[in-house]
Amino acid sequence: MSQKVRVRFAPSPTGPLHIGGVRTALFNYLFAKKHGGDFILRIEDTDQNRYAAGAEQYIVDALNWCGIPFDEGVGKDGGFGPYRQSERKDLYRKYADELIAKGKAYYAFDTSEELDFHRKDHEAKGKTFIYNWHNRLKLANSLSLSAEEVEAKLDSGEDYVIRFKSPQDEKLILTDIIRGEIHIDTNILDDKVLFKSDGMPTYHLANIVDDHLMKISHVIRGEEWLPSLALHQQLYDAFGWNAPQFAHLPLIMKPVGKGKLSKRDGEKLGFPIFPLSWNESKGYKEEGYFPEAVVNFLAMLGWNSGTEQEIYSLTELVEAFSLERVNKSGARFDPDKTKWYNQHYLQERSDAELADSFKVILDEKLSAEQRGLDCARPDNVEKAVSLIKERATFVSDFWELSHYFFLAPDSYNEKASRKQWKEGTPEILKQLVSVLQVIEDFSSENVEILVKSWITEQELSFGKVMPPLRLVIVGDMKGPHIFDILEMIGKEESIQRIHAAIEKLGS
Numbered sequence: 001m002s003q004k005v006r007v008r009f010a011p012s013p014t015g016p017l018h019i020g021g022v023r024t025a026l027f028n029y030l031f032a033k034k035h036g037g038d039f040i041l042r043i044e045d046t047d048q049n050r051y052a053a054g055a056e057q058y059i060v061d062a063l064n065w066c067g068i069p070f071d072e073g074v075g076k077d078g079g080f081g082p083y084r085q086s087e088r089k090d091l092y093r094k095y096a097d098e099l100i101a102k103g104k105a106y107y108a109f110d111t112s113e114e115l116d117f118h119r120k121d122h123e124a125k126g127k128t129f130i131y132n133w134h135n136r137l138k139l140a141n142s143l144s145l146s147a148e149e150v151e152a153k154l155d156s157g158e159d160y161v162i163r164f165k166s167p168q169d170e171k172l173i174l175t176d177i178i179r180g181e182i183h184i185d186t187n188i189l190d191d192k193v194l195f196k197s198d199g200m201p202t203y204h205l206a207n208i209v210d211d212h213l214m215k216i217s218h219v220i221r222g223e224e225w226l227p228s229l230a231l232h233q234q235l236y237d238a239f240g241w242n243a244p245q246f247a248h249l250p251l252i253m254k255p256v257g258k259g260k261l262s263k264r265d266g267e268k269l270g271f272p273i274f275p276l277s278w279n280e281s282k283g284y285k286e287e288g289y290f291p292e293a294v295v296n297f298l299a300m301l302g303w304n305s306g307t308e309q310e311i312y313s314l315t316e317l318v319e320a321f322s323l324e325r326v327n328k329s330g331a332r333f334d335p336d337k338t339k340w341y342n343q344h345y346l347q348e349r350s351d352a353e354l355a356d357s358f359k360v361i362l363d364e365k366l367s368a369e370q371r372g373l374d375c376a377r378p379d380n381v382e383k384a385v386s387l388i389k390e391r392a393t394f395v396s397d398f399w400e401l402s403h404y405f406f407l408a409p410d411s412y413n414e415k416a417s418r419k420q421w422k423e424g425t426p427e428i429l430k431q432l433v434s435v436l437q438v439i440e441d442f443s444s445e446n447v448e449i450l451v452k453s454w455i456t457e458q459e460l461s462f463g464k465v466m467p468p469l470r471l472v473i474v475g476d477m478k479g480p481h482i483f484d485i486l487e488m489i490g491k492e493e494s495i496q497r498i499h500a501a502i503e504k505l506g507s
Contacts (some may be wrong), residue, residue, distance in 0.1 A: 003035025003217050009063075009070070009208070009220075010044045011057035014279035017062045020222065020252045020261065023298040027249060028220045029068040030169075030321040037217070042210060043084045046200050047450040056084075062275040062283075063186040066291050067314060075139045079213040085206050092201040095209050095239070096162045096194055100142075104238040104383070105140040105194060108163045109153055114140070127280030130190045162195035164204075164231060164238075174229055176219075176322045177247040184230045192231050204228065210234045211244060220247045220323070247323045250302045255499075271335040288394035291347075293341040302331040311344060343393045355382040365399055366406060380405065380488055387480040387488075405488055408497050409475025416477045417505060420467045426502045428464060429472065431494050445488040451483075465496045472501035 009025040011017060017025075033117055034038040041063070043056055065070055072078030081493060082088055099105035108131075115131075118139075118340070122129040141152045141163070153160070172184040194205040201209075211219060226248045236243035252261045263281070266273035275294065276283035284294050296312055304327075305320040313318065360383055363364060375377070388401040435454045439447060457467050470482050473494065486494050 004215075005032055005035040006040060006215050006217050007032045007037065007220055008040040008042050008211070008214065008216050010042040010210075011059055012044045012050070013052060013059065014046060014047065014050040014191065014205055015052045015055055015256040016274040016276070016283075017129070018160045018263075019273055019275065019284075019298065020064060021443075022275050022294070023252065023301055024220065024222055024249060025063055026066070026068055026298055027303070027323075027326070028110045030318055031218065031220060032071075034321050035344055035498075038071045038078065039068075040078070040080075040214060040216075041070035041083065042214070043074060044090075044203065044206065045084055045086045046087070046203065046206055048200075058276065058278065065285055066275060066295055069293070079339055085201075087211065088206070088210065089200060092195065092206055092209055092214075093199070096205060097202065098182070099164070099194070099238055100162065101236065103165070105162050106136075106191075107154070107160045108193075109145075109158055109160050109428060110193075111141040111159070130188075131163070132166055132190045133187070136191060136197075141278075144465070151360060152318050159197045161193045161197065163191040164194050164235065166191050166231075166234070170425060172230055172231055172233065175246070176226075176229070177245055178250075178326045179226075179248060179328055182226075182229070186230075196412075204231055204235065212236075212239070212241050216244050218247065218323075220249065223251050225250045231390050233407055247326070250327055251330040252301055254331050255335055257451040260330075265333075269335060271338065272278060288396045289338070289342050290345040291471060293338070293345045296345075297338045297341045301333065302327050311315055311341075319357050339393050346392060351382045351386045351389070354385045354389060354395060354398075358385055358398045361396065361399055362406065365403070404474040404476075404479060405485065406419075408493070408500060409472075410503065411475060412471055413504060416471050420471050422468075425463070425468050426505075428460065429468060429498050429502060431458070432465065432469065435496055436495055437493060439491065442491045444481065444483040448483040469498075470506075472498050 005465050008029040009021075009026075009028050011021055029039045032282045033039070041060070043059075045051055045056075049486075054146065060070075060074070070076065072080065073083045074385055077083075100107070131139065138144065138315055143165075145153075167186045170186040173187060174182040174184060176182060188359055192204055193202050195201050210216075229246060229248070232246075233243055237395075243461060253259065254261050261273070263273045266281075272284045272287050272289075274283045275285065277286045283459065286488040292314070295314060295317070296310075298315050299312060299321075300310065303321070303325055309320075362381065384402045385398065385403040388398065389402055392398055432451070432454075435451060436447070451465075452462075455462060467477065470477055470479065473482065473485055473489070489497075
């Protein structure tokens with residue numbers, strides 16, 4: 001590529017960033033880094049009516065949390081600013097005027113009431129109202145009015161819009177990196193509004209002008225913008241500018257049924273739809289996902305490397321990524337797969353790092369007195385994590401998987417108690433206590449050797465000792481190797497739990 005690669009992610013600050021928007025940002029980022037280019041964040045805030053306070057900072061925070069920060073944008077001037085469209089509005093007027101001077105655009109004075117009348121009239125006749133070549137000379141605009149009438153309307157301050165003059169009887173051949181050639185008949189295109197009398201451009205004009213002035217080489221955006229491609233290409237042609245290359249990404253589809261993934265799908269099926277929390281909606285971060293997991297599963301939504309590989313670091317994604325391997329068809333969102341990715345990245349984390357996160361949960365779950373127990377020592381937290389993390393998907397799963405390391409059971413699984421607590425069980429466990437009391441090296445390996453030797457010497461079956469032992473130590477028939485648990489909670493706590501169970505479950 002002779003031109004330097006410059007791509008932009010250009011969201012509107014009207015609310016939180018949808019996970020589909022994060023994927024668009026990610027694909028832009030990967031493409032830029034693959035080609036040694038720049039990833040630019042531009043805030044398209046021309047629609048002030050829908051502006052949401054805090055949304056812009058949310059977008060920046062979300063990109064940073066995902067580990068895909070922008071190179072240039074608000075607060076990171078690369079010489080092409082400002083990067084908020086609301087701060088660029090004085091730029092757009094001259095470009096709208098240039099199109100009028102070239103005969104590529106015109107003033108339209110139709111009121112919203114008049115346009116509404118035409119729409120309803122067409123609907124009544126079973127037609128669709130399109131403002132373009134076939135009716136514009138019958139409507140109130142600078143093509144149908146005299147120059148004097150137009151000037152008088154402008155001088156009097158009458159409301160107007162500037163519309164693009166779409167051509168008649170032409171065939172457009174557009175090129176998309178993902179979708180190939182697209183053929184468009186210009187007779188079906190409407191004369192889109194480019195500029196409003198309040199001094200603000202519409203998305204279409206601002207977008208083209210900004211991409212040109214910011215030297216954007218590739219526009220990588222969602223499939224929903226595909227219908228605008230014809231207008232955007234025509235605007236580049238009208239200005240006499242070289243257009244960037246376009247790539248329209250496939251939609252992210254619902255997990256079940258048809259249609260695009262929405263916030264409602266997340267609420268209904270219980271998974272996040274935003275990277276970070278927004279108002280009442282939890283984000284991936286707050287639900288316990290690792291940013292690497294989010295980036296990895298988003299990369300695989302609509303793209304594949306052509307190999308069986310599913311786990312990629314960000315560096316590997318940059319290396320492998322190409323727009324040519326992005327699919328045309330929509331990618332179905334799979335909530336279970338997102339958890340699978342998170343579980344993978346949880347196993348990759350060090351025990352020490354996971355223990356630090358788990359300590360926050362322990363502080364909430366345990367009282368000051370309970371935290372003072374030997375079994376809640378910091379080194380034991382790390383050890384507990386090492387024993388149970390294989391069964392966890394999120395750090396938030398750790399408490400359910402390991403509470404018995406930190407708190408003695410106050411109840412015992414009813415079904416397991418009926419099965420494991422036999423007539424002779426209390427007596428066997430009392431004898432076991434005598435064995436444990438004299439063990440000096442209370443390591444898992446040593447305790448296992450001595451207890452199993454005792455069972456063999458006493459000619460007891462392992463089924464009479466081991467399951468009841470697990471029940472009294474854990475409160476249930478779950479958990480890692482029982483001797484690992486005994487080592488961690490220590491001799492004194494182990495014996496106390498056995499005595500407590502004998503008293504509670506009785507004979």
